[in-house]
Amino acid sequence: MPVSRVHVVPGPSNAAPPLFAVGRNYFAFGVSIIMLLNIASMPMKAYLSEHPPWAAQPPPPTYANDSDFNIKTLAHMQAAYNASTLPATAHFFDDSAHNTQVMRYVLILLHSPILVNDCRDRFLVGLPSVLFYGAGIRSVLCAFAAANHSSPSDGTWDRRGACMYITYFSMAIGHQCVWLRAGNELDGSSTSSHDTYTLVAAHTVYTYYAFHSLKFVYRIGISLLTLHLMWTNFYVHCRQVETLLRRRGHRANLCAQSHWRYEVLYGDPTAIILMHPGVATAFFVDCWLSAEVISLVIPRASQSADVDVMLLAFMYLSRTVWFAYATVCLTASYLKRHHKEHLFYEVDPTIIAVATTFYGPAVTWAMGHMGPLLAAYHYLFEFTLSASRREYVVEGSVPSMLYSISIGFIPLVYGFVGALCRRHRSRRVLSSVASLYGSFRYNGIKTQAMFTVLQWMHPDKKMTVPETGGTVYGLFRRNARYKRSPTISFRSADCFVYCYKDNVLVERIRLTLLESLDCNESTPTLAIRNTKTAPQYSFNQLVDVAPPAIVRAPKPSEWCL
Template structure:
């Protein structure tokens, strides 16, 4: 929507109104801000910090053969992880400074061998990331009898790559136990990130964090200044009994999660750190160590950025095809929380069901030889799976909502969008006590009535903007609540400037007596009355909050 610069009219004289922000909402909003600013650094719950990271110690000549590589890699990993260095009860071990980790499972095999390898493959550690050669090595081991097994090499190593770049090397080795036909199966991994690259990552994450803080100010908090000024000097209505205002601040999270630069950088961050995503996948492939499983879920939930990426970059297609009516906006904040819970089970399921064969095939199809794992396709499929969840949920929710409205809501009944109940679960908790004594006079929510009238007015059809709304509680001189007003930012509105039947025009006049903006079908003078258009009337000082 084009900006119109107009001269400001003189402010109305002070009316002695008191305006303050609710303490509870300020605390919650501060928490939302901090959560967004530190978001890029949450990866360090699973990644080593650059000043703690040691260069990997495997020294190989540039033209060393794969056989020499395997010997040295196995020697290094088996000396780091063995029955003496790993506690007997441990399933997973990790050395953050060396950037290595290991899974160890105890498995029993039939003494006469078994050619049905798939039944055992589902129980091998980190089987999701095996190369073809590692798979053949383990299947041959399972097929051999007791005598033959011990007369063959008991280890195999592989190289892990992402778009031809080496990101890790790993080995799988087998250690016989005292009990007949019972073995400890190890899978050790050395991630190949250098300290210099780790410092570069920290640098761009610091830059992204600063950018997120600036974006929150520009998109949300700077609009509070004219609102506070207007409430103090003008008020929401020409009523003498409105003496005090208390503002319940909203959650600006969706404004960041729908930002084109933030979503793009975070998705690229997922690809750049594919090695750590693999480590998170291995953490969630076991449940004996619940703490490691939870850390894997938390790191795996970063894949939700693929969902935000698709939700934002699919918007031009949705609007071009006029598909807005087929999607129900999704609250992106709770979606990030739920991703923590479904990322882990998805990976665990892929690690212990025949679907792991599909991922082994994906990792092998682009590899130059059977000793190498190429992770790019597997990462794309995983991120696509995570990205599809909110889109499918949005379509399903819209179909369900449409069917429910047809059956249960009378045609003349309008939903009460001014209510605090129309919000996501975080704001429900914040506003719980206030909802117990909500005043009868509730106004606002104009944007949502407009979206109901025609979904094409949604600027971001897949993102719900309701969580960022402010609620202004109006008190009279006796301290009694008079009414409650819901205010929404114009950022979520598509003015449809290219469609003459839907367009919303910006009124060029200064509205010095209006604290907040409004939308209606009337211009401010007779020359502007166009029955085919709606008008946005900004509040004084260019206030972009709409009642």
Template sequence: MRVASHAIGLESNAPRLPAEIRRPAVKVSFTRWSLAYNAMFVFNLITTPFMAYLNEPHPGQVIENPMDLAAPFEEYTKTMTSFFRQIYNNETMDPQSTTQRDLVTNTFALRRSMTLPFEIALDETFDYMVNMPASLYYGSGLRSYVLAFLTANQTNRADQSWEFCQHEFLAGMSLIEHCVWIDPIEETTANSTQYMMYTASWIRESNISIWLRFPFRCFVSIYVSYRLWTNYYAHYRPLVTNLSSLGFSKDYLRYEIVLGDPAYAILSDPFVSFAMVIDLFWSALYITLAIIRVSQVHGIIVYINGCLYLSRCVWLAYLGMRTMASVVKWRRWEASFESVDPGLLAILAYVYSGPIITLMGATRVVSVFHVFWNIGLAPSSYGQGTEAASVVAFLVIVMTTIPLPFSTFLAFYRRRKANSVKPSRSLRSWSKNMSHYAYNDLKARILLSLTMKKLKNRSIGGRLHQLYELSPCYRKLPLYSHRAADCFVLCYTSDGSLDQQVRLSLLTCLDLQQDNVDFAILTCNSSFHCNCVCLINSKCCEALKMEMKSGKFVLHRGNLNCAWVM
């Protein structure tokens, strides 16, 4: 008795296995490729909180500097530039290096050799300024200083020491000190216009804060590990047991399970997203350094490092998606939105944190940020600092709401595509393509196409996705795509040939609509069926005979409370 492709149709019978047909010799295993890339997935998810240390000092690395920052502004500028010059100069920096990070002092410097002619016309100064290192962060005072240097003649440039510092505020608190100084290149002649532009930042974070953040990240990592097991991998245990004892058919003597991507179990957990956003704000000062690294290209390694750190902002999108999914479900707006591939959000995060910021930092778009830096700045600090609160608020809103327009566009595209073909409400009409591995999220589709053994015409399963097409109200989290979390069972006959491919989805992704008279899925808990996995069909069930109505769906539970649905 084989499980034919019509076994999951609208009028299908739940496959039943007589007690005397048991195959103790049935072998169940996981495919090596799926184990390999799942190991990488798990490692990536568990270590995600610690990826921040690409840009941050480890606990115990920083030696706090009790510098007096309340001195008059000119004295403050001299003190700060003297402090930076001792750390970053031609002797301490490699001649070929343009950037350097000193974790002991928690500072970062960037330099660039530039040709800056004397007495540059006022309308041409912006083109020079935008190419200066970290020009994105120039406040009004620093821009005036650079403007004075660019328009100065040879005598004025030689007679003055060109250095300027500014406080960088967040909600009125000075958290970063930023300095710029310009040195003539020593090897050149007296009338040369070759200069070395230096930019340096000092992050004023206490050792207590650095130490406290480490156990917080350890706790988040442990919680992620726990949720990976309870929300995803634990469900494979009853599946393996059921395949060994019950199976899908007496003709199958070997099963191979292709593990799915566990990311859905973590990204859909509101606590994880909330904790990662807390961590993001806690270490927001280091985002400044990452933006400096990607705002202008100073080397591929430096650029990639900045992109990786800024990609952590994708957790704002995940938290926004989790929040909006609850709102959409509450308001019953499921039909207006489409599920979003989390992998595409990650790609968008890299685009935003890389090319988009580079575009803003290396073109005239940078002037928009120059306007933002004065919003909310205390009058006493005009010309001496910047206020980042408005920029932070803007970026948080942009990143948090990314999933919404993306989901709306996908829903519009789906409706337009549906209107171009003859509509059908039969689950059987969708069963063929939705049981196939190609009906998947981008990352999973690529991996499965490269590593999984395939059958062209003998694939079944994918019932949850068929229900979503029938009505999106069955999706528990409307904005989330869980297709990549699905696993596949490859069924082999006694001669070793692959005969069937079964797609399984987690029951936890389904909303049974218990309070909806029209769409409610009844639950049959009878042990009579003895199913290997959960089945959903409209076949009249003896246990629910009095409750059954035409067109109603019934969930038949799997043996050992198996949470996988065929």
């Protein structure tokens, strides 16, 4: 009897289609995350120099009147900080337990008496914490400088001094006392002397538990907001790049998945968050919520006797880079509103940060060492005060505006002057085959450095291959109206995709967020429209023709070539 043979016929397969291999460059990803954490943690960096709210001191005592404050506070400070209580040779002493810093400076009076009108330029400039010398302190010191110190009969200046409230929008944030001691306390010769005195400047800041607790919560809120915006405006879209490549490859209708693999290099999202108006405003406000600490740090930055203290002060003042970022953010809004984008040459955020690191301390030093600038600040400190209060109070709200403008001024000069010079600057020729705008070299300083290190670590990535993308930058150069942000460069936020076929690098792709592009939909002559041309890539493709158009990707994407 014949044996029947049964053949199993395979049914329809439920297996998922093969996927493209996609890897993440963890060096670039690590740099990106470091930039993220740097921005997100910046509000909390303030506590390198500030006390947390739980370490707040008791509120300052109250006095019957300003004269009573001056007499009692001066006596208290002189008893607390003198040759017996301070380190023998210390120019600078930080009494962190009482939120007080003391600076000492030896005066050797070998010159003839100085007229009161010349006092600021010939005597006050360069003295410790001179920026906060209100009218009461200046009266004592200028009378001292005008006195004849050629004979011992003038030793009555010992212990003479004055104290001033430091206020900010009328709220007392601290006080400063300055007094004279006969002799040189720094070398131990504190005996009475007619021509040698030690000037002592003691600066105390006030802390209020409720206010500092609210500030602490506010800073946590800024950090969380920054992390949220970074995730929703950048990292979600980076993950979308990986998903699209894994499912579709870099080109439309790409076959032979097993032959292709991709490596994704994340960009630096710093510029995206810097130009967010809410974040820039929040950081700007955060800086001036600590006006009392800035008043403490500025004298530290202007002295050079204790280098460690000076460098720590510079680190704290680096937070004032947000004055510059807020300025360029505000300028961008003005330029966009008036269609003057071409008047400004966009600034690399790293250049702003580095320039402010050096320029900020230079401005701080100049405020206490240049007579005309010091005079301007002294005038502004008293500008809003009545005549009766100027002897006992300096008000910091108006000077803080000048200080903010001084820091924010430098990127504006760079941007407006750079726009004038751009037409005279020749283009760099990158290579015979590389696209100018598609190359990693057309990038911010920080990103160029990252790619240089990456190529040093992996020499195979230096291969000369076609580079696609960056079309938006050619469009920006042709017409700045298409820039979403005309003041800050977004180039470092771009992602790069290395395309490998059979394990050989064959193409580099530069992807730019559409968020950086202003499609000018309200201006028909400039509006960027969608074209029905069949897509060649898995990402949006900007076609820089007249008028420009966008070839939409087969699947929704926030990136374009």
